[in-house]
Amino acid sequence: MFKLQHWHLHFKTKCVIIITYILHGIVLFFLSRWLATRCHAKKSIFFWASLLAHIGGGLAVGAIYLFYYSANDTWQFFSDAKVLSSIARNDFLGYLKILVDFSDNLFVSGIVTDDFRSLIFVKLLSLFCLISHDSYWISSVYFSFIAFASSWFLFSRVTALFTNSSAAAALAFLFFPSVIFWGSGIEKESLALASLYFLAGLFIEWMMQKKIRRWYGLPAIVACVLLWTLKYYWAGIFFISLGAAWIVVALPSRFYITKIKMGFIYWAVFAGVAVVVSFLHPNFYLYRLLDVLISNHNAFVRISSPGNLIHFYNLNPTVASVAINSPWALVSGFFRPFIGEGHGWPGVLASVENSFILLLFVFFVVASFKKKPIVSILFWTVTSYVVVLCVFLALSTPNLGTLSRYRVGFLPFLVFILAYQNPIIDRVEKRWRLLNPHHTIENRLA
Numbered sequence: 325m326f327k328l329q330h331w332h333l334h335f336k337t338k339c340v341i342i343i344t345y346i347l348h349g350i351v352l353f354f355l356s357r358w359l360a361t362r363c364h365a366k367k368s369i370f371f372w373a374s375l376l377a378h379i380g381g382g383l384a385v386g387a388i389y390l391f392y393y394s395a396n397d398t399w400q401f402f403s404d405a406k407v408l409s410s411i412a413r414n415d416f417l418g419y420l421k422i423l424v425d426f427s428d429n430l431f432v433s434g435i436v437t438d439d440f441r442s443l444i445f446v447k448l449l450s451l452f453c454l455i456s457h458d459s460y461w462i463s464s465v466y467f468s469f470i471a472f473a474s475s476w477f478l479f480s481r482v483t484a485l486f487t488n489s490s491a492a493a494a495l496a497f498l499f500f501p502s503v504i505f506w507g508s509g510i511e512k513e514s515l516a517l518a519s520l521y522f523l524a525g526l527f528i529e530w531m532m533q534k535k536i537r538r539w540y541g542l543p544a545i546v547a548c549v550l551l552w553t554l555k556y557y558w559a560g561i562f563f564i565s566l567g568a569a570w571i572v573v574a575l576p577s578r579f580y581i582t583k584i585k586m587g588f589i590y591w592a593v594f595a596g597v598a599v600v601v602s603f604l605h606p607n608f609y610l611y612r613l614l615d616v617l618i619s620n621h622n623a624f625v626r627i628s629s630p631g632n633l634i635h636f637y638n639l640n641p642t643v644a645s646v647a648i649n650s651p652w653a654l655v656s657g658f659f660r661p662f663i664g665e666g667h668g669w670p671g672v673l674a675s676v677e678n679s680f681i682l683l684l685f686v687f688f689v690v691a692s693f694k695k696k697p698i699v700s701i702l703f704w705t706v707t708s709y710v711v712v713l714c715v716f717l718a719l720s721t722p723n724l725g726t727l728s729r730y731r732v733g734f735l736p737f738l739v740f741i742l743a744y745q746n747p748i749i750d751r752v753e754k755r756w757r758l759l760n761p762h763h764t765i766e767n768r769l770a
Contacts, residue, residue: 344457352465359473363480370479370490374498375472382468382509386460398510399460400436401446406458407434408450423447444553445512460510467515468508474518474525475507481528482740485702489744491753496740497521502677503739506732513732516555519547520562520733527566531573531702558733560608561713564601568594569705590704614641620720632667634660634722646719653718654711657731658685658738661724674728684742684749691747706741710734 356375357366365371389396411432412419422432428440437446449463456462475497482493497503507517526544529536552559571593572586579589602608618641625633634656636649659682666675713734721727743749 341457341459344459345462348456348459348462348465352469355469359476363476365476370494370498371476374475374494375469377499377504378468378472378475378508379465381504381507382464382471382514383461384505385509385511386464397442401442401449402453402460402463402510404435404437404446405449405453405463407432408447409453409458412450412454419450423450441553441556442512445515448515449510464509467510471508471514471518474521478521478525478528481525481532485528485532486744488750488753489740491749492740492743492746495743495749496736500736500739502674502728503732503736506729512554513729515550516558517732519551519554520558522547523551523562524737527569527705528702531569555733557716558713560601561709561716564594564597565705565709565712567597568708569701571597572701572704586701587704590701591708594708610643611641614643614646617641617646617716617720621722624721624723624726628723629667631665632671632724634718634724634727636719636722639719649719650715653715656724657714657718657727658682661728665724667725670728671725674724681739681742684739684746687746687748688742691745703741706737710738710741714738 360366360368360371363371385398389398408419408422411422422430426440426444430443435443435446437443452463452466453459456466479493479497482497483489486493503517506513508514522543526536526540548559551562568590572590575589579585602610602613618639621636621639634653636652639645639649659678661671661675661678663675663679666672714731717727717730717733721730
């Protein structure tokens with residue numbers, strides 16, 4: 325009798341799980357069709373291929389951390405989120421109180437995560453656990469869908485602004501392997517990158533002098549809060565870059581008649597905005613920022629293998645030391661690990677990807693000597709964000725493996741700068757047009 329009841333309970337649980345998967349599969353299918361219709365991309369191979377790639381990337385994150393790595397945060401976040409969803413089912417009012425409690429001393433029995441920013445992410449994840457019957461995989465697909473939707477939003481704005489940019493934008497924002505992997509699924513980077521993409525898309529619309537729709541206001545506020553909460557250093561540099569661009573655009577055009585002069589003016593304004601911001605809050609004071617940067621660097625050095633580290637010259641919390649080491653930080657953040665430096669298959673894959681980025685860079689430099697590259701305020705805005713964030717991350721996170729994950733905050737923008745009007749990418753696009761004369765990239769995006 326006991327075995328029969330146990331079998332019946334097990335069968336009932338299995339049925340609930342199957343029905344849950346089917347229902348959420350239907351919801352996600354109609355969400356995808358609605359988005360494709362709204363974006364005029366129902367027949368776009370880029371749209372559906374990138375959506376599947378993001379979903380696959382999110383599922384791969386869960387599988388790799390489940391079977392390959394012993395220590396991880398994605399499953400720990402999920403475990404903590406399940407504690408909150410369990411509370412919601414038994415005491416929904418108590419659960420709501422936890423959600424709106426943003427105090428630093430919040431304590432919930434059974435939750436391991438104690439970092440404030442990670443707790444915010446756990447709270448958000450618990451909402452998806454609540455509607456998915458505590459399914460990691462369903463929650464992962466929803467996060468990946470959000471990541472994809474934002475990447476498509478930015479992709480559509482970039483291709484509208486830059487002519488013949490479909491291939492470069494698709495590579496950078498829709499299909500670049502490490503960005504899809506680390507920017508999808510149950511990771512803080514997925515929501516942070518989604519927020520960054522959405523805000524960057526709105527900035528491009530502003531640069532195009534297009535009227536931004538009113539209903540974008542609330543999502544923009546949510547994106548700003550999420551970006552600042554989850555990755556405040558991404559947000560800080562991003563907002564400084566945008567602030568500098570806004571000031572330069574407001575200046576009379578006589579201040580930057582030549583492109584070189586415009587570049588100097590932009591960087592001067594960028595530095596001025598950064599200095600002003602540094603006085604707004606004690607956490608932004610330069611000496612304090614440098615102390616945090618170096619303390620993070622030293623913490624990674626203590627726990628990392630010497631062969632997996634970026635080695636700097638006498639790094640200390642002074643402006644001179646940081647300036648001296650910044651060029652090597654920039655090179656390492658862009659192109660390392662080199663071939664032969666990567667450890668294990670993740671390191672090997674990262675080194676192959678970096679070799680491709682280096683190849684794009686070489687062709688980009690060569691092409692720049694043959695024809696003048698497109699240099700505008702937008703170019704300097706993106707460049708300042710990429711360069712400053714890369715230096716900051718490489719100095720504070722010298723572990724090459726960890727850096728490969730953290731740099732997704734600037735990597736897609738770097739790839740687009742290097743890929744747009746790059747001879748390698750142009751040849752790929754031209755060959756596609758020759759092989760598919762009736763199915764060009766533009767047709768598929770229509």
